[in-house]
Amino acid sequence: MRESAAERHDRLLALVRERGTARVSDLAGLLGVSPVTARRDVEALAARGLLDRVHGQVSWPRAQGAPGGVAGSGSGLxxxxxxxxxxxxxxxxxxxxxxxxxxxxxxxxxxxxxxxxxxxxxxxxxxxxxxxxxxxxxxxxxxxxxxxxxxxxxxxxxxxxxxxxxxxxxxxxxxxLDRVSSDHAHGVLLALRHLLELGHATPLLVARSDSPTALAVRAGYTEALGTLGLEAPRTVIDSVPAETDPEGFERAVRALHEAVASGRASAALVHNDVDAIQIVQRLAELGVRVPEDLALIAYDDEVAALADTPLTAVAPPxxxxxxxxxxxxxxxxxxxxxxxxxxxxxxxxxxxxxxxxxxxxxxxxxxxx
Missing domain, CATH: 3.40.50.2300 (Response regulator)
Known part of the structure; x- marks a missing residue:
């Protein structure tokens, strides 16, 4: 596979970081590229402040510290x-x-x-x-x-x-390791509790399974139902992107439509915003109105407010x-x-x-x- 410019830049930076200072002609040989390519790469990296360039040589920027070093105050990190x-x-x-x-x-x-x-x-x-x-x-x-x-x-x-x-x-x-993350279980609990307070029975979950956030929302659904003292979890309706799997998306919409039409559900939490907007549009074509027939909350709050009917949404911080x-x-x-x-x-x-x-x-x- 042909090496990308970004990968070549990473190799070049690693060489300079290891040596502290290097001639551009030497870097060309080490990288296995022409002097013209090496010079162009050096100029691009110097313009971004990643290298210092003087008289045919490049060096590791002093502001970044010596190779392997760690700054003490945060300044210049x-x-x-x-x-x-x-x-x-x-x-x-x-x-x-x-x-x-x-x-x-x-x-x-x-x-x-x-x-x-x-x-x-x-x-x-x-x-x-x-x-x-x-x-x-x-x-x-x-x-x-x-x-x-x-x-x-x-x-x-x-x-x-x-x-x-x-x-x-x-x-x-x-x-x-140190880590910082959103508590998605808490977000799901907020959504379900709100729907219950509005008088709805156990809300359904419509969710993807293709990311850590989606899986955390699914796990949070089970946890929230237990916390709220509700019945055993209903089967989660599997959602998929409409643009990559139109048939799978239609199955999800039909499953939700059937649950509403049969009276089994009047509320749902949908992950994510894009899916929620498209689901609401398709449900309208099938005669299901939001919020009159189905109270709906989206998860992510990236574009939820831009829907024809602005969507209530869980907003991770x-x-x-x-x-x-x-x-x-x-x-x-x-x-x-x-x-x-x-x-x-x-x-x-x-x-x-x-x-x-x-x-x-x-x-x-x-x-x-």
């Missing part, structure tokens, strides 16, 4: 962030991390895995090669099998790491997850350089979602925590 996506849910997480890094006087560099967990390790090593002294990592896991197959390496990183919007299996090496994780990483780096006796104390921080009430559940608008 370089932080890395690996995310599975830069859009939808994770756009807000990244924004929060960037804001916190800026406040700390640190620079944040980003890699995207596109939900390919087998590439997480290489992309994180690319962040280290680019000068990251600590990393925020949201692995591209889709399910428990990915966590088992592509998780242990995180606990072996040579720099401080904070796990982002992911949870490790109890007792595993990964469980010893995505931006705050990014902020708190970055602040924790900066604190960890500072404690590590100062020999703080509490440096070894790790933290698992869960942030509570909120319920933003709009028109789709048939209740007056408000926000609850």
């Amino acid at each position: 370089v932080l890395g962030l690996l995310a599975p996506s830069a859009t939808y849910y994770f756009a807000e997480v990244i924004r929060g991390a960037h804001e916190a890094a800026a406040r700390a006087g640190a620079r944040l560099i980003l890699r995207i895995s596109d939900y390919r967990p087998e590439e997480d390790r290489a992309r994180t090593e690319g962040l280290l090669a680019a000068g990251a002294e600590g990393v925020l990592v949201a692995p591209g896991w889709r399910g428990p099998e990915d966590r088992l197959a592509y998780g242990d390496w995180l606990a072996e990183l040579p720099v401080p790491a904070v796990l982002l919007e992911r949870r490790a299996a109890p007792g595993t090496p990964l469980d010893g 995505k931006r705050r997850v990014g902020r708190h994780a970055t602040e924790l990483l900066v604190e960890r780096l500072g404690a590590g350089s100062g020999g703080d006796e509490d440096e070894a104390a790790r933290r698992h921080l869960s942030l509570l979602p909120r319920l933003r009430v709009r028109d789709s559940c048939g209740a007056s608008r408000t926000t609850t925590a």
